[in-house]
Structures are given as structure tokens and as C-alpha cells.
Amino acid sequence: MAELSVLLLRACLAVLAMPIYLLSFLGIWKPFCEKICFPYVLEKIGEGHEKKAKPHKEELFSNLPNFTGPSGELKLLEIGTGLGANFQFYPRGCKVTCTDVSQNFQQGLLKNMGKNQHLHYEGFLVATGEDLRQVPSSSVDAVVGTLVLCSVGSVDQTLKEVLRVLRPGGAFYFFEHVAADPSSWKYFWQQVCFPTWKLIFCGCCLTREIWKNLEQAKFSELKVKHISVPLPWTPIQPHIIGYAVK
Template structure:
């Protein structure tokens, strides 16, 4: 299966895989309370968009199945090893979140964590999520978003836009993802906004929530 929407970069891809592998514990400590809330009661089979190196495997039960949508081949080796250690069956799909090739109404939960910031078209990703979810299915997410307009943090996000995007596979710190999820046609959307305290300042404004089909 060939993904025409993602083009692997020979430097950025391996750099991101190594970075998120090394920093995974720190990011989990920052986000753990929010992830525990929205990732509660996950079923035996979960689709994850941008599964990366397996940061969210710790929230799945041993013996469950992760359908991992991850187009960056540099992530795949670490993701496979992490899944084996966690006792989670891995169904790896090297495709983009905009076009997963999964059947209509085929899954109960789609999960994303710090992914919608870097996809080419978050609206299309959410249309794809709604397509693959069964009626009553959930999209559970933890994402970083734009700071309020006119604030020093928003100005910082704008100043670092280009180098940040280059380093993190096109990641944007200036997306209003709460509105994107709210406008995606889900029957119900529950979103919490919060702010982290971390050295990664442009990343510190966050949302976590559940959107129900």
C-alpha cells in the first residue's frame, strides 16, 4: 500500500523518531492526567492516528489490538518493539490519516495524540474519522493548539512557525483545533482546554476531549 500524501524526509524522519523515543516519558508525565481521562475504557481494538513510536501503548490492555496509522517509516521499528513489550497486537498501516483505507463504520474508537497539528488537512482527517467510526463510536484526542490571539505566547508561536514546522514534520502551533473538531459533524463534542508548564512553550496550550459519532 503506497501513501502519496506523506513524503519521508531522510533527516527529519529519523530525528523525530529518536526525539519522541527519548522524550516519551517526559511528555507522558505532562499529559498523563488528561490522557487517562479521555482514553478511559478503551475497547480491545483501537485505531490510532500517528502512532509514532508507541507512546500510547501504555493505555491499551495487553492482548488488545492497535491499528496504527503511521506514515513515517522511521517510526516503525521502535513502534513494533514497543508493541511486543506491551503485549499488544500491532496492525501497522503505513498511510496518512487523511486516507486510512479502513472500511466504513468499522471501529469503535479512534485515538490521536499531538497529531492534528501536523496533518495536511485536519478537516479531511476528521471526515475520515467519522467515516470509519461506527454509530456511537468515539474519537478521543489530546492535541496542542493556538494560544489566545494577542497574547505573548501566540506571538511566540508565530515567530517560531517555520523552524518548528521544519523540525516536527509540518507541525503548526497556530491551529484552532477545538473549532475544527466542533465543526466536523459529530453528534457530541466534549473538550477541555488547559495549559502545560514545560520548556516547550509554543506547545503548552492544549485541548483534550471526546467526540462521539
């Protein structure tokens, strides 16, 4: 009965979003979404998420200096940098390399760079999380990925790349929305919204159990906490937050 309800409600959503499905079929939606729609949504709607997430991020990144490398510098790689919302949490003098699959966030990114001149920006790489070949192995002290593992093609491959570029003893920091408890109404609505949400938000998946991927990756230490970010009327309230040490 529940599965039938999910299918019926998915069909209703698909009807409401029919223009987007049609544009997607014609090959028009994806470039429009990546260049215009998603950067705008990330900037406007993302503000609300960042406000609710700020206390959690302040706590998460408070121990970043502990992973400063042998050279006395903290070299950090951020995957899926987007608009650079995390820059404010990085310690003074941190050397930051930014990566993203798109350059369409450039205006917002430059704005946040200007606001956070306590950091040294090493460069911007166009790259997916699954393919960081431009970054040498064992070359960074920390990797950060927030709200990025929901949309990569392969979580496992991305984590393999994270492990490769991290020096021994380096850390991967994460903050991701995840699947809700399968017995909950939140999970039911995640199932309903999944296909349309993924289309509208450039591949963002609502039901990934990312903590399981982290547990199966070859980190020597994993600190993960399940939390709920109060975002009413959205299916992305369940989150995980933490860090993993190579």
C-alpha cells in the first residue's frame, strides 16, 4: 500500500513539474539548471540552510588546526566548493584549493573570497569528486565536502579519491543530508520527492545512506553524528556531520 501511495504521489509531482521534464527530454534543462537555476537557488535558499547549519559547522571545524601538516601549514582541499560558504570557518593562514564541477558559481565564490581574506587561495579546479587527478596523492592535510556527496556520481569512488589526496593522518570533514529512518514519514516523503527533486536540483539524491559508505571506506578513524537541521517543508532535514582520519 505504501509503495502504491509513493508511486501515485510521484506521478502527481511529475505532472506538476511536466515543463521541466519536457525541457529535460529536449536537452535544454540541464545546461539551464547548471548555469542559471541552481546557482540562484543555492544562493537564495542556501542562506537559510547555512544559518541553521552555522552552529554545527563552527563545532565541526573547530579542530581543523589539529591537522596542520609537518610544514606548519594547513593545506585544505574543498570539493564542491559552490559559493564558498565554508570559508568563514577555516583558520587564519589556511591554504585553500577549491574544486567544483562548474564555474557557474564564480561570482558568489569571488564575493566570499573577498569577505575571507584571512585565507590563502591556491586555485580553483574544475573537477568531479570522483576524479581529482589534478591533485597529487598525499598532498593535503584536510579535505572538506559539505552537501556534495548527495550529488556525486559515486560516493565510494569519491571517498577513494579523498583518501588518495590526503596525507597519512589527514582528515576528511563532511556535513551531508541523508536518508531518514525508513519507518518515518520523512522517509516516505523523500521517496515521493526523489525523482523530481533529483531532476530539479542537478542530481541531488535524497535517500543516500552516506554514513554506510564512510563506514566501509578505509579510514583509520571515523567520527559521525546524526542530527536534524530544522528546515520545515523540505525533505532534507536528516543530516550527518563529522570527520574521518586517514
